[in-house]
Amino acid sequence: MPADRQQPLSTTRALYVISVAAELAGVHPQTLRIYERKGLLDPARTIGGSRRYSDADIAQLQRIQDLTNAGVNLEGVRRLLRLEAELAATREELARVRAEALEAVERTHRHYRRDLVPLRAERLPARWRD
Numbered sequence: 001m002p003a004d005r006q007q008p009l010s011t012t013r014a015l016y017v018i019s020v021a022a023e024l025a026g027v028h029p030q031t032l033r034i035y036e037r038k039g040l041l042d043p044a045r046t047i048g049g050s051r052r053y054s055d056a057d058i059a060q061l062q063r064i065q066d067l068t069n070a071g072v073n074l075e076g077v078r079r080l081l082r083l084e085a086e087l088a089a090t091r092e093e094l095a096r097v098r099a100e101a102l103e104a105v106e107r108t109h110r111h112y113r114r115d116l117v118p119l120r121a122e123r124l125p126a127r128w129r130d
Contacts, residue, residue, distance in 0.1 A: 014044035014052035021053035025061035032061070038074050040064055040081065 021043075022029040032051070035041045041060060043051040053061075060081070067077045 014054045014057070016053040016058070018043075018051045018053070021051075021058060021061065024058050025065060027061065027065065035061070035064060035074075038078060040074065040078055 016024065018029045018032055022032055025032075032041065032043075032053075036043065036051075041057060041064075043053050043057055046052060063081070064077055067080060068074070072080065
């Protein structure tokens, strides 16, 4: 998952050592090392260099397992994960742009409402009344 995407601290805080992460994901610890070498995972590191995995990393591991169990090879998994991340980023950008556009329309409508001047019916020509 790209580092520029903001997630709640509870999902990104690296808490688990490799053996616990492997057990939670249902894989061997060596599998996690392979996934890291292939660029599928990027666990945090302690000052001493030990890997630490977050809940987001565990979810990523489970997604990798789902894909590999479905017959996708690791290169395919890497590409799918990248595309999924791009799609999520695009959806977030689209939601942001839609919200900005909606605000711009509302701002324009508020501006138009200020320009409207109420007229008394008696001042209108007869043909314009009801």
